[in-house]
Amino acid sequence: MTTCASVARTHRVLRAGGALLGAAALAGSLAGCGAGWERPAPSTTVVTVTRGQPAPTPAPDPAPAAETSLEDLLAALEVPAGVQVVLSDGVHHASTPTTQQGPAWSTIKVPLAMAALDAGVIGADNAALRQAITLSDNDAAMQLWEALGAGPVAASAVGAIAEVGVPAERLRPEFSPFGQTQWPLEQQADFATTLPCRGGVVYDLMGQIDPSQSWGLGLIPGAHFKGGWGPDPDGTYLVRQFGTLPTAGGVLGVAIATRGSFAEGTQTLSTTASALQQALAATPVPAARDCHAPA
Template identity: 45%
Template sequence: MSTDRCGRFGKALGAGLLAVAALTSCGTGPSVSTEATTITEAAARSDQMNLEFTLPGTLAGDFQEFRAGQRGHFGMAIMAVGGERVMTFGDWTTGPAWSTMKVPLVIAAQRRNPSVSTYSMTAAIASSDNAAADTLWQGLGSPQEAAKAVEAVLREGGDGKTVVPATRSRAEHSAFGQAEWALTEQARFASRLPCLPQSETVLDLMTEIVPNHRWGLGNIRGAEFKGGWGPDASGDYLVRQFGIIDGPTGKIAVAFAAQPDSGAFSDGMSALDAMATLVSEHIDELSGGRCPR
């Protein structure tokens, strides 16, 4: 591609993609060693910078199309297992973890007590049973000890920011479920989850989710996933989910969140179904990976 054509192409793409185009196809000097950037990754970055342009037919373009037909706040984060770079889409960034925090909770409980109740772990993940999860939490010691134990699992999984509260901010909901878990940090944790010691049990349970919770990632064959949902103080639902799926080049960590203006759980669930469909349709665009040896 000539320099003049490259310049015109870059302007058409917008400032965010111009830099990527310049690195990948328009350089005239010595080649520079850079990490490969896909069109989807470049478009995702343009979305983060509030640029209007994304290439039609890409995951980023189709996500914008999906987003234009929704009312509310929606987000998606994707990362290769063992990778370093998170791609984010949408305007939802952080909120209560709800039952997705049961995944690190189960790992913490199993590490603290290898003979911990199999029933409690299974119920907490497969059917999102709150009483079973509370039993696991109490088995970690005092509320402060329990919070630190779950937080330690997050840190080991690459999440250096999320704080797990020791006490309930809302009396009717668990302390750990009200932890603010950013979508990017959740995807980062998911990308390290298969690599953590003693994570096999929870990953197996994440394939055994009960049928009525198998929306979103549950529509993707072989997905290991966990959902979480709950109302804010005014009764409007946040619906979120994270997990690991298989891609052509390895495993991919995915995190979704939907907070529809309607406040209805069913609308949030439908939005996650749509996002999972988008990921499935564009799976070939996504970089997969594996745990470092």
């Protein structure tokens, strides 16, 4: 195929050689290229930009609810008559002028179990350890006491954990020496806040209390607790519990106690725990102590 470019090259060759033969024919071919032989016009790309509507400005996050002090929370807490509630750091509420103090009863089994583990006289899988905490078994607790050496040796070991004086001998013949320890609720609540850090397997077991004893604080999901109960000399029962409650900021130590019959006491503490749970859920409180916060 003969193109306009090839015709032009041939024309230049003939002129260079001085040949005139075929010039007329070439002239005709070049004339045929004429105006039809043009460089292609440069291409043009058109870009169309469509501008959408601007994104709406997001609404600001609602301001967080103001924190309520533990004192104010407890002041507004509606609990049955005769109950005392103590939160960590000494904040307390009593519905009667009389504070509900008295023997620790089975709540002392927590530092007793910790002392036995610390002394190395039992292992973490010890059956008596589990029974003493989850079932509040008195015979199992006595095994731990005797494993520590009983008497002054055991009393000193348990007292060092709880930071309280523990009797070395029986004060009431029908009850254990350690169960008669005077352990104030304020001290118990503060002691409870240290348990996630130092309680180890004992603290874990406090989260596995038998359902038959899961009244009171046991009604609150995530609570780790231990209960204790027993009669005063006049037959009135002191019913008490202590432990930790989960909050957004960490654990909150709590101790509660009341007096009456055993059945009345458990019902009163259950009502109290439910009120406390609702108050903590509805009212932001200051960040509680946790294992990473200083004591």
